[in-house]
Amino acid sequence: MAEQKTELRGGNDGWAGERGDFANLSEADVRGESYVGVRPLEGRAAGGACSYPYQLAEKHPDAPLFEGPYHERLEKIRSRYPDAQGALLPVLNLAQEIHGWLSQADMDRVAEELGLSPVYVRGVATFYTMYNKAPVGTWLVQVCTNVCCNLCGADEVMKAFLEHTGTEPGETTADGAFTCIEAECLGACGFPTVVQVNERYFENVTPDDVPAILERLRREAPKQER
Amino acid sequence: MAYPFKHERETRVLTEAFGDPAARTIEGWKKYGGYEALRQALGMSPNDVIEVVKASGLRGRGGAGFPTGVKWSFMPKDDSRQPHYLLINADESEPGAFKDRELLRWTPHQVIEGALIGAHAIRAKHVYIYMRGEFFEPAQIVGRAIEEAYEAGIAGADMMGSGIGIDITLHIGAGAYICGEETGLMNSLEGRRGQPRIKPPFPAVMGAFSRPTTINNVETVSAVPHILRRGPEWYKSMGTEKSPGTKLFNVSGHVVRRGNYELPLGFPLKDLIYDVCGGIRDGRELKAVIPGGSSVPILAAKECDIALDYESVAAAGSMLGTASVIVMDDRTDIIRAVRRMVEFYSHESCGQCTPCREGTEWTAKIMRRIEAGEGTVEDLDTLLDVGRNMTGTTICVLSDSCAAPVASSIAKFRDEYMARMRREAPIDALTV
Numbered sequence: 217m218a219e220q221k222t223e224l225r226g227g228n229d230g231w232a233g234e235r236g237d238f239a240n241l242s243e244a245d246v247r248g249e250s251y252v253g254v255r256p257l258e259g260r261a262a263g264g265a266c267s268y269p270y271q272l273a274e275k276h277p278d279a280p281l282f283e284g285p286y287h288e289r290l291e292k293i294r295s296r297y298p299d300a301q302g303a304l305l306p307v308l309n310l311a312q313e314i315h316g317w318l319s320q321a322d323m324d325r326v327a328e329e330l331g332l333s334p335v336y337v338r339g340v341a342t343f344y345t346m347y348n349k350a351p352v353g354t355w356l357v358q359v360c361t362n363v364c365c366n367l368c369g370a371d372e373v374m375k376a377f378l379e380h381t382g383t384e385p386g387e388t389t390a391d392g393a394f395t396c397i398e399a400e401c402l403g404a405c406g407f408p409t410v411v412q413v414n415e416r417y418f419e420n421v422t423p424d425d426v427p428a429i430l431e432r433l434r435r436e437a438p439k440q441e442r
Numbered sequence: 443m444a445y446p447f448k449h450e451r452e453t454r455v456l457t458e459a460f461g462d463p464a465a466r467t468i469e470g471w472k473k474y475g476g477y478e479a480l481r482q483a484l485g486m487s488p489n490d491v492i493e494v495v496k497a498s499g500l501r502g503r504g505g506a507g508f509p510t511g512v513k514w515s516f517m518p519k520d521d522s523r524q525p526h527y528l529l530i531n532a533d534e535s536e537p538g539a540f541k542d543r544e545l546l547r548w549t550p551h552q553v554i555e556g557a558l559i560g561a562h563a564i565r566a567k568h569v570y571i572y573m574r575g576e577f578f579e580p581a582q583i584v585g586r587a588i589e590e591a592y593e594a595g596i597a598g599a600d601m602m603g604s605g606i607g608i609d610i611t612l613h614i615g616a617g618a619y620i621c622g623e624e625t626g627l628m629n630s631l632e633g634r635r636g637q638p639r640i641k642p643p644f645p646a647v648m649g650a651f652s653r654p655t656t657i658n659n660v661e662t663v664s665a666v667p668h669i670l671r672r673g674p675e676w677y678k679s680m681g682t683e684k685s686p687g688t689k690l691f692n693v694s695g696h697v698v699r700r701g702n703y704e705l706p707l708g709f710p711l712k713d714l715i716y717d718v719c720g721g722i723r724d725g726r727e728l729k730a731v732i733p734g735g736s737s738v739p740i741l742a743a744k745e746c747d748i749a750l751d752y753e754s755v756a757a758a759g760s761m762l763g764t765a766s767v768i769v770m771d772d773r774t775d776i777i778r779a780v781r782r783m784v785e786f787y788s789h790e791s792c793g794q795c796t797p798c799r800e801g802t803e804w805t806a807k808i809m810r811r812i813e814a815g816e817g818t819v820e821d822l823d824t825l826l827d828v829g830r831n832m833t834g835t836t837i838c839v840l841s842d843s844c845a846a847p848v849a850s851s852i853a854k855f856r857d858e859y860m861a862r863m864r865r866e867a868p869i870d871a872l873t874v
Binding site for chain 2: 256258260269271299332339340345364393401403404415416
């Protein structure tokens with residue numbers, strides 16, 4: 217872990233973001249102290265089968281949906297609901313986890329798998345904001361600008377992300393690395409400004425932290441098949 | 443001092459294990475007395491468990507404050523004809539609220555234990571924890587804890603050798619505030635658009651998958667193991683007569699130490715701000731407080747000499763809600779803060795009911811105009827009129843929640859609105 221700044225910001229001492237230096241914090245620091253950092257156990261019970269992140273840097277846009285290990289996950293998910301429709305959200309999550317976004321073909325495939333009509337699945341998928349209806353960058357940067365973060369300067373953080381990536385909200389950078397959007401409350405109001413980058417929260421972010429966060433993400437980006 | 447901070451005036455019951463990553467495992471959780479209460483509950487009849495929780499006076503922590511034991515007693519006593527479900531509402535998305543996330547990530551087994559006890563009490567054979575989609579980190583922690591509980595024979599068939607079997611499944615959502623409303627949550631769990639349903643039928647009669655269902659908040663079920671283990675009398679010894687027990691107060695905004703603090707209900711708001719949270723940042727003055735998340739009316743500084751329990755906050759004209767205290771200092775632009783909240787409701791309206799779909803949108807438009815200094819005095823009357831038509835006229839209370847901060851801010855900070863009409867106040871005064 218990088219050398220800690222001696223001057224702590226804001227009073228939430230000990231919390232990852234307060235140490236600044238987002239470029240070099242360890243994963244555990246970003247996740248909060250002693251993040252267990254593990255996927256669910258591969259239990260036969262499948263009670264945790266729906267707990268996988270579905271907004272990842274690594275995307276496989278050309279991979280066939282629901283084959284091999286993904287098919288096993290799908291079956292586990294289905295086993296947890298009294299009817300096929302109940303499994304719709306978790307299965308859409310799984311599709312987005314694999315492809316990185318939900319195309320109409322993906323939604324149709326999910327409909328076929330669950331025995332639902334394609335138009336019904338599309339109607340449900342478009343209700344929810346976390347389903348990407350178009351491809352997004354390797355890193356989807358979501359800045360919370362709702363009231364608690366806003367009181368502490370979230371609009372400035374959003375501005376900094378747009379400036380440093382040279383994009384408009386929702387636009388992806390030419391290299392495909394970043395898409396920055398405003399988000400509604402992310403449920404971590406005590407640590408403003410909260411920025412969700414894919415499956416990870418960066419907390420207590422100030423405009424000055426933005427270049428370091430972007431630098432870190434560029435370094436971490438997986439080699440993409442785009 | 444390491445996060446999460448502690449304060450000497452706290453009563454740490456639910457938050458005792460916060461900061462100890464070992465408590466995320468079964469072994470670690472057992473060191474805090476974990477799963478003793480479940481063993482005890484499995485040896486009791488469902489009705490006896492309900493009676494204990496009723497006697498403790500525990501009230502729902504999701505916002506409404508309805509007595510939990512009473513809610514459980516609405517469930518049919520016969521489960522032989524159709525299965526019952528318990529849903530745990532972990533869709534925390536009220537602006538200002540960040541308590542459930544901490545409970546889920548530090549004490550997943552506490553939530554699971556409470557949920558299993560609740561399921562036994564209402565004769566449910568399946569628990570769904572509905573967690574909001576953004577909570578990927580808590581989801582992995584809870585998912586792992588669930589699998590661990592199955593492997594240890596705590597969940598699933600024949601729990602702890604009792605012959606009772608209850609399944610537990612984590613379900614993660616996909617980003618919609620309205621899924622935190624109980625009937626919206628049920629629709630979303632069933633794989634529908636998360637639009638709230640008309641009540642009746644109430645969930646206890648016809649809920650998830652058209653079966654009798656109870657929905658409890660994460661914090662509510664987290665308190666249940668402690669009540670079983672230490673007795674309802676002990677629980678009632680904390681807090682006030684009508685609001686017993688402890689509550690997580692999640693404080694955000696312009697205080698020195700933001701965070702979650704577990705305090706007995708009835709704790710003075712001023713002490714919370716000035717003592718526990720270390721006062722207002724940069725030595726500023728207090729301007730306003732939203733005591734229960736963005737959906738409740740704003741209190742001006744002079745109204746803040748109150749105790750934080752359901753009755754006292756209601757008497758002051760607001761609501762305790764999720765006890766998510768948003769503190770604003772004297773530099774805060776109230777109009778901008780309210781406008782931002784209204785934009786949120788406008789974005790999150792599910793679009794079912796006309797007063798909400800249209801009302802939130804028009805309120806946002808008018809608030810934007812006022813913030814830009816282009817409002818007229820008539821706009822205030824229009825806002826109040828629109829707000830009245832949005833209150834009590836829709837299936838759920840999202841629309842009421844949008845109208846509340848607008849009406850209360852106009853009532854309490856009318857001068858500020860009037861000054862903005864005349865373009866005297868700086869438009870960009872909010873950022874600190």
